[in-house]
Amino acid sequence: MGHQFKKISVIGLGYIGLPTAAMFASRKIEVVGVDVNQAAVDTINQGEIHIVEPDLDKVVHAAVHEGYLRATTKPEPAEAFLIAVPTPFKGDNHEPDLSYVEAASKAIAPVLEKGNLVVLESTSPVGATEAMAGWLAAERPDLSFPQDKGDNSDIRIAYCPERVLPGKVMQELITNDRIIGGVTPRCSSEAASLYKVFVKGECVIASGPRVAEMAKLSENSFRDVNIAFANELSLICDGLDMDVWELISLANRHPRVNILQPGAGVGGHCIAVDPWFIVASAPETAQIIRTAREVNDAKPKWVLEKVKSAVGQFLLDNPTKSAEEVVIACYGLAFKPDIDDFRESPALEIARACTNMHPGRVLIVEPNVEDMPQIGEGASLVSLDAAHKQADVHLILVKHREFIDMAKPSGAIIDAVGIEWK
Known part of the structure; x- marks a missing residue:
């Protein structure tokens, strides 16, 4: 032994x-x-x-x-x-x-x-x-x-x-x-x-140790590049007025194609960090790896632009209301479904940015925690039911199991994860 x-x-x-x-x-x-x-x-x-x-x-x-x-x-x-x-x-x-x-x-x-x-x-x-x-x-x-x-x-x-x-x-x-x-x-x-x-x-x-170090980094970069492909498709489909989830499910019927699901960005301590180590070791040649990181890092900003335009549209449709009266609900803060880990979480980053830029209330639904991480003034942790009843703009950021079965809320919906509404 x-x-x-x-x-x-x-x-x-x-x-x-x-x-x-x-x-x-x-x-x-x-x-x-x-x-x-x-x-x-x-x-x-x-x-x-x-x-x-x-x-x-x-x-x-x-x-x-x-x-x-x-x-x-x-x-x-x-x-x-x-x-x-x-x-x-x-x-x-x-x-x-x-x-x-x-x-x-x-x-x-x-x-x-x-x-x-x-x-x-x-x-x-x-x-x-x-x-x-x-x-x-x-x-x-x-x-x-x-x-x-x-x-x-x-x-x-x-x-x-x-x-x-x-x-x-x-x-x-x-x-x-x-x-x-x-x-x-x-x-x-x-x-x-x-x-x-x-x-x-x-x-x-x-x-030797160098190839072992590189293997670990390459595993996470492989995931990052594939997620970036899905996230980029989601932006393209949005511009072409298509449903990206329908598109991916159709493309994945090809026997050798397995496109991942897009999301609000990429979080976690590994996939959001490790590709940069490869880029640092080969800055001239690591082109796809660098670009994938940039695509995934930009996705939360894109989601925030969707929030701004949804609030703007709501105010156009409801001319008697002021921006302070518009309520935004963020569903999910963790970096992936059904855990309580917020490390490098794009959902948390988006919730914080919403709170900073929006003068009204921001409701947070995160079934995996009892205490909310620091988000900012105007944010409060509420039940799924309360968010459904009170919010005008619904922002789905993480595909927690509690959200998969929920009824479609009324108001504007920005779905970053592809909920199949009842």
């Missing part, structure tokens, strides 16, 4: 780190989770969780109470370190921001020991794993690293991204294949034996 790991440390206890830590702990391995957020650390140590993910709460609760999982803010020695911190981008040029990876590297460097394995899991621009190896080596000149000593180094380093779907993380961590890009063959085989503790999918060894 290869190396048997007795103690693992996971750095970053967010949407990926915490489920991963819980998986190892559920296999009766000692896991120490490290996070800069003291509140998250305290919550986990009570056996509770600070994020929403089905089944995660039960696994964390059991692992903490059986003594296999605990959280701390300060790294301590372990046999393997998994780094799962954010990798956002910065500035108008969408340059990758590796400051969290650098901070994590410098935090674990003092406790590294000969024979340790360090795995970067964060979705990263090409070259990030080598950058991490460089930061670790600079902090610990007393240890040898694979970039210098090859397979005989004291420390092993690999890259291994996840590819899980929010809402199905606990199943997909087990069943999905993993790509492992070790700096050397020995680094790869040790990382593979670590993940085989719980991964039932295949652990596929890449020729």
